[in-house]
Amino acid sequence: GAGVSQTPSNKVTEKGKYVELRCDPISGHTALYWYRQSLGQGPEFLIYFQGTGAADDSGLPNDRFFAVRPEGSVSTLKIQRTERGDSAVYLCASSRGQGPPLHFGNGTRLTVT
């Protein structure tokens, strides 16, 4: 049974570079969420989609962060001009679209050097 799949599992990039993180939700799940988790902290909300549209993007920290979900399935989180403070585990989750629970992937660990 396919859960939420995130690729890559690890990403190391240099400060100032552009990165894309991919999320494949559970089949049939209409809602998709992005979170990030820093060491010793809980997951921090970034954005969530209902279908193709962003239903709530209030957690995106600044305009360097952008996410898309063009066909209502796979989503890509894009980070421009990466900074060392962006280093974290980026978690993706999906749900049936009627609210919680959210089902999480194993995350992408992003390290900005």
Add this chain to the structure above:
Amino acid sequence: DQQVKQNSPSLSVQEGRISILNCDYTNSMFDYFLWYKKYPAEGPTFLISISSIKDKNEDGRFTVFLNKSAKHLSLHIVPSQPGDSAVYFCAARGGSYNTDKLIFGTGTRLQVFP
């Protein structure tokens, strides 16, 4: 502004005894609460939830209690098992109009020893 707080970063319990994990929240607009469990290098896994219209929900060894007047919830695990050793996150839905986002606490690391 931490709207969901888990004030105990760690808890150590003997196998077979009860584990009680606590969570406090500040936003009265939260309408649904969840507990997640997380092992290293894995994503959080949903454990149990409770609606704000209830005060208790039970699922096997896990029970969640909600005290709305105190803005407090707790997770009871009984009996505790070594496999329960993980980080537990409390989460709350909403906090503002018409959103399904979850706000998480900072987690409590539970260690169950033999």
